[in-house]
Structures are given as structure tokens and as C-alpha cells.
Amino acid sequence: MAIRELKVCLLGDTGVGKSSIVCRFVQDHFDHNISPTIGASFMTKTVPCGNELHKFLIWDTAGQERFHSLAPMYYRGSAAAVIVYDITKQDSFHTLKKWVKELKEHGPENIVVAIAGNKCDLSDTREVAMKDAKEYAESIGAIVVETSAKNAINIEELFQDISRRIPPLIPHQNGSNGAMKLGRQSLQPTSRCC
Ligand SMILES: Nc1nc2c(ncn2[C@@H]2O[C@H](COP(=O)(O)OP(=O)(O)OP(=O)(O)O)[C@@H](O)[C@H]2O)c(=O)[nH]1
Numbered sequence: 001m002a003i004r005e006l007k008v009c010l011l012g013d014t015g016v017g018k019s020s021i022v023c024r025f026v027q028d029h030f031d032h033n034i035s036p037t038i039g040a041s042f043m044t045k046t047v048p049c050g051n052e053l054h055k056f057l058i059w060d061t062a063g064q065e066r067f068h069s070l071a072p073m074y075y076r077g078s079a080a081a082v083i084v085y086d087i088t089k090q091d092s093f094h095t096l097k098k099w100v101k102e103l104k105e106h107g108p109e110n111i112v113v114a115i116a117g118n119k120c121d122l123s124d125t126r127e128v129a130m131k132d133a134k135e136y137a138e139s140i141g142a143i144v145v146e147t148s149a150k151n152a153i154n155i156e157e158l159f160q161d162i163s164r165r166i167p168p169l170i171p172h173q174n175g176s177n178g179a180m181k182l183g184r185q186s187l188q189p190t191s192r193c194c
């Protein structure tokens with residue numbers, strides 16, 4: 001079975017749960033006392049997708065403002081970006097929109113964008129309506145899902161959705177990830193590999 005390496009980066013405000021999402025996905029573990037990321041951290045996980053294996057090369061970036069200038073190193077060459085907000089923090093949704101803008105201006109042309117509204121276990125203190133996130137995601141052709149790294153909700157699904165958006169490799173397409181352009185994803189049918 002062919003293995004495809006797919007660079008994926010996680011972006012978003014500090015404290016929204018990027019590292020917790022990666023930790024849940026890769027190690028099926030949640031740490032209440034996780035420390036803020038310094039610079040970035042790297043993990044991999046391989047998942048089946050149709051006739052292929054997708055090896056995610058995951059760059060988990062630091063959300064603190066002082067690390068912002070490092071982000072291009074991680075989104076450059078990425079097949080997908082997971083932009084995370086915290087459903088209990090409106091500000092983090094605003095920051096997410098700034099990341100989308102930056103990716104549109106400076107990110108790879110064909111990057112698949114997934115929006116994750118994390119901490120859905122805290123819906124009692126919700127500040128961002130699911131409807132707003134859905135409408136926004138639709139307007140930019142992004143995947144959207146609410147997750148809980150704590151309770152293992154929709155973490156696998158998030159990465160499966162990304163896998164499905166990555167078109168299968170056909171020989172003459174080698175060298176291109178073949179995904180849709182940011183902002184045009186909703187206008188064109190996406191081919192699915194699984
Ligand atoms: N209730 C709840 N808490 C969460 C969840 N995900 C993460 N947290 C908590 O949120 C805090 C921040 O989580 P991190 O994963 O470090 O956040 P981050 O986005 O990686 O932060 P930076 O590395 O600073 O950018 C920690 O206290 C986590 O335990 C979740 O799904 N539910």
C-alpha cells in the first residue's frame with residue numbers, strides 16, 4: 001500500500017487546545033497540566049485512506065504572540081492546516097479568522113483548511129455558536145467540526161475529514177497534493193479517496 005506523507009500544521013490562539021488535540025489523536029491521551037508550546041512540536045501518525053496510507057507529519061505551533069513570526073515555516077508546504085478556536089472564547093474565533101486571512105495571503109495555494117471548535121465539553125460556557133462557525137467555514141470552503149480533546153470527541157473524525165479532502169494520487173499528478181484552492185473549495189467538487 002502506498003504511503004503518502006502529508007504535512008499538516010495546527011494554528012490558533014494560545015490555550016485553545018492544539019497540543020491537546022494532537023496528543024489525543026496520536027497518543028489517545030489527555031493531560032490537564034499540559035504546558036504551552038514553545039516554538040512548535042512535531043508528531044506523526046499514519047492512517048489508512050482508501051488504497052493509500054496517509055502519514056500525517058504534524059506540526060503543532062505555539063499560539064503565543066511572540067512565536068507568530070515562526071508560523072510560515074510550518075504552514076509552508078502543508079497539505080492541510082487545522083485552525084483551532086475555543087468555543088468558550090469569542091476572541092479565539094476572531095484570531096482564527098486572522099489565520100485564515102494570513103493563509104490566503106501567504107499560505108500554499110492548495111491547502112486544505114479545517115476549523116476545529118475545541119472544548120465542546122464546556123458547552124455550558126459557550127461563546128461561539130456552532131451556526132456561526134459553520135457559516136464561516138462554508139464561506140471559505142473549509143471543513144468544520146467541534147471537538148473535545150478532553151473527552152475524545154471528533155478528534156479522529158477531524159483527521160479523517162482531512163484525509164478525504166486530499167485527492168488520491170494518480171501518476172500524472174505526482175508532486176501536487178491536488179487539493180482545492182483556499183476559498184474555492186465550496187465551488188468545486190472535491191474528489192475523495194475513501
Ligand atoms: N475542558 C477542556 N479543556 C481542554 C481541552 N483541550 C485542551 N484543554 C485544556 O486547555 C489548556 C490549553 O491546552 P493546550 O493543548 O496546551 O493549548 P495550545 O493551543 O496547545 O496552547 P499553546 O501551545 O500555548 O498554543 C490546557 O489546560 C488543557 O488541559 C478540551 O477539549 N476540553
Ligand SMILES: [Mg+2]
Pocket residue numbers: 018019020035036037060061062063
Ligand atoms: Mg500547544
